[in-house]
Amino acid sequence: MYGVDATTMASHPTLKSLAFDRILFNFPYALIPKNGKDQLWRHQSLVRGYLKTAKEMICENGEVHITQRTDGGFDAWRIEFIASQLGLELEEAVDFKICDYPGYTPKWGMGNEDGHFPSKTYKFRLPHPHSNISQCREVAATYRSTDTAIVWTAPLELGVENGITIHDEDYEVSTNLLEAIGLEQKENTSRSSNYCANHNLEQCEMGQEMDGGVVAEEKWVNHYSSSHKMLLVGEGDFSFSTSLATAFGSAHNMIATSLDSEKFASENYSEAISNMEELKRTGCMMIFGVDATRMAHHPSLIGLVFDRIIFNFPYAVISKNDSRQDILWRHQSLVRRFLRTAKQMIHENSEVHITHRTDGFYSSWRIKFIANQLGLELIEAVDFNISDYPGYNAKSGTGSDANFEWCPSKTYKFRHPHPESASCSADPEMILNLSEHSEESWSEESETVELDQENISSPTSSYFPNHYLQEEKWAKHYSSCHEILLVGEGDFSFSASLAAAFGSAANMTATSLDSEEFLKSNYCLATVHLKELKRRGCKVIHGVDATSMANHPYLIGSTFDRIIFNFPHSGIFKSQGHRRISQIRHQALVREFLGNAKQLLGENGEIHITHKSNGFHLQWNIVSLAIEQGLELADSVDFDVSDYPGYSNKYGFGGDRTFDFLPSKSYMFRHPGTLHIPWDC
Structure with a gap:
């Protein structure tokens, strides 16, 4: 396989959900920019990213191996310490001998032509019960023909100059x-x-x-x-x-x-x-x-x-x-x-x-x-x-x-x-x-601070009003106390409706696949809604793909109480191809969205998909797709657009026309075992 990033390999389409007995990375080395800045940090970042993703891909008794030089400045990489921070336990560190692997030649200046340099193979595992992460154990080191393994032998290019x-x-x-x-x-x-x-x-x-x-x-x-x-x-x-x-x-x-x-x-x-x-x-x-x-x-x-x-x-x-x-x-x-x-x-x-x-x-x-x-x-x-x-x-x-x-x-x-x-x-x-x-x-009498609104700012500021200390307000299933992520917005009228009901959008992140320029050119009310959302403190992000949003720079690591995708559509229409092909593409969109949304879901959070509930649309089998992703159905309720004043559903992809959404349901999914209860401020 080519084009596999060692720091994100657990999310690679071909490797996702696979588990291995041995994962090997020989002589990891990050590409350094011309100015050589932050060399140690870049190398450590590569090791940390690799170990973090490899940890997700090993079996219960599996091992993650890193072979690295131990002379010069290489000992400063502190591979054992990084692994310990990530919750991995050192099994042992053994001397590496290139003669054990006939025909193997390390590349990119990792040694002389004969491969004579001091190196060790560090073997890490998930902690065993009652074990000490910092303790090294004496065990035999072998690669068995029955082991399933990933082997990394080429240095990964991480650094860029720009x-x-x-x-x-x-x-x-x-x-x-x-x-x-x-x-x-x-x-x-x-x-x-x-x-x-x-x-x-x-x-x-x-x-x-x-x-x-x-x-x-x-x-x-x-x-x-x-x-x-x-x-x-x-x-x-x-x-x-x-x-x-x-x-x-x-x-x-x-x-x-x-x-x-x-x-x-x-x-x-x-x-x-x-x-x-x-x-x-x-x-x-x-x-x-x-x-x-x-x-x-x-x-x-x-x-x-x-x-x-x-x-x-x-x-x-x-x-x-x-x-x-x-x-x-x-x-x-x-x-x-x-x-x-x-x-x-x-x-x-x-x-x-x-x-x-x-x-x-x-x-x-x-x-x-x-x-x-x-x-x-x-x-x-x-x-x-x-x-x-x-x-x-x-x-x-x-x-x-x-x-x-x-x-x-x-x-x-x-x-x-x-x-x-x-x-x-x-x-x-x-x-x-x-x-x-x-x-x-x-009170006017006790106010001792003159607020100069043109000059007041902060060395670290966030532009959100505090929705937590206001009176809680509800718009149907959604509370002003929920951290809400809205996906696939068209003219942002649904987001604007919630913001108006809450009196604030500080708790909301609204996203669209389209660019702001495209939206303003193709949806007559997009400019109005976007301006209102920003005024109320909403975080608006454009160019967010619902099928990969968990890795978006502005969303990665975030969690939400409610993730909402209204009327998902893959962009293919009946006239563009066979009905079965259209169904497969729509299902792929929903499946990938659910997989990403699951990663962004808080402990008691819910993923909501509003979708037509008749004819062809029933064949999407949204509930089955969610179960495939390890989610369970919390509830499904009839959707009534009058619950969201100002919301105007769109065809999408530049079409400013509305479509017949009746009948529709809002499907609510959650992590198994969590309670379907209103948010407690």
């Missing part, structure tokens, strides 16, 4: 193409070949430096230690990160992120360049284009856990036309989504810190209440003093080099609930106090 710029309505993110397609996964403990080659695994894991072979003394800056694995979110000019790095004498334990591109930060913050140079010198890993509300699914952060995650002065981008209540909702939404994704990136004893102003308008954000709703508990809230962090300058937001008036402020520290802690269910007294305080904060 970058890609992703444009969003509220910001521009510059990132490497690898990150955009979900291949670049850099470890927070990996900084450079020289660094990791001279540090053993234990020190790398702790993030502490070695000095002459001795672990450096632990250093503290207020709440933060040089031994903490730290993720800093929403950095502006990177002055907070630099302050910590200076105090620690090193930044090897830190990953500092920004929503902005490196170019944007350099051009708009006077101290950004010097701060970034200092962070690079001290070993910090910096990642640009990281959205604080989706960071757990960022290709460079996915699967990583931290001791401390820090977000100083979160502030959402707002629209000039927003009401004061809209502004509050947007800020609360940013905090909620940050906490929700940060919660996935901390372990039992980790902490998530938010530093935030405590006066006037800011006190109405109800950060403690939001965290409580998400199942986090407050450890403490301590007064913030900027003098504890020499050199730190809190900024007003993206593009503004003006300092932010931070006083008075507190640092709120949250963690997973400990067994001895009280339940994280909301305390009625707490809710009452917060409600009273919120009303007081919004």
Whole structure:
């Protein structure tokens, strides 16, 4: 087989659902761009991507093998550590002898002509009960003729010299193409070949430096230690990160992120360049284009856990036309989504810190209440003093080099609930106090913060109002508390109908296969609906194929409570071919959609397909297709277009005419064993 990517092979059409006894990758090596930047990270990313997908393809007693050199800088790849992070157990590591494989010649400069170089074959497996992932066991190494195996012997080309710029309505993110397609996964403990080659695994894991072979003394800056694995979110000019790095004498334990591109930060913050140079010198890993509300699914952060995650002065981008209540909702939404994704990136004893102003308008954000709703508990809230962090300058937001008036402020520290802690269910007294305080904060007399809507922005912002803290609203089967993905939209009238019913579209992601230009040219009301959706905070994505959407850069790793595809159609009509061919193509579309939607479905989520329920359309056998994909039917109900005012179903593919949708049903599918109940806000 040709054209198989080692980092995504589990999703390859020919390999999907297959399981093997042995999967082999000999001498993995990522293609390096001309400037040679981030060589170690690229190699580690290749190994991590391969192991992650190979793990899905092995039998219960199967093994994943990687043969790799052990001399020079190759030991810095830390293959065993990467496998351990992914939940694989090292069976053993044995010396590789090329003479055991007559006729085999490693390619691409992996050794001299005689193949004489020190190498080992690392054998990984799924953890056995009561086993220790870090323990190496002495077992015989053989490839049996009865083993089913995949063997990779050619280096995979991952790197590219050119970058890609992703444009969003509220910001521009510059990132490497690898990150955009979900291949670049850099470890927070990996900084450079020289660094990791001279540090053993234990020190790398702790993030502490070695000095002459001795672990450096632990250093503290207020709440933060040089031994903490730290993720800093929403950095502006990177002055907070630099302050910590200076105090620690090193930044090897830190990953500092920004929503902005490196170019944007350099051009708009006077101290950004010097701060970034200092962070690079001290070993910090910096990642640009990281959205604080989706960071757990960022290709460079996915699967990583931290001791401390820090977000100083979160502030959402707002629209000039927003009401004061809209502004509050947007800020609360940013905090909620940050906490929700940060919660996935901390372990039992980790902490998530938010530093935030405590006066006037800011006190109405109800950060403690939001965290409580998400199942986090407050450890403490301590007064913030900027003098504890020499050199730190809190900024007003993206593009503004003006300092932010931070006083008075507190640092709120949250963690997973400990067994001895009280339940994280909301305390009625707490809710009452917060409600009273919120009303007081919004009164004209107590408002102490002047809101300059032209200048208010955030170093990491998300453009969504907080649908969680509003009164829950329903439109038939759909709630304003559901995270909703709409697929295959035509003129976006269905999305617009839901948004109007909810009063907000902050909980919605609406997608179309067609481009925005095509839609505006072919659907007379598309422009109106798109404008309204964006005004209400909906995330709109064009060019999304329903049959491969789980791997779309903007959707990969996301989960939804409801995924909706109304009247799916493959684009072939009766006059274009035999009826049986038409049926097969329609069924293929539905089958592939369900397979992708299943990957994006939350724990108690549902996939809804609305479809005509007479004649030819019954032959699609949608329920059977769903069962094939491992889903079960939760319900099927008659569809009534009057339940969705303003919705106008379209033929699709540029046809602005409606079609006769009667009779139709909405089929609701779910993971087996989940409850079909309304969403609980």
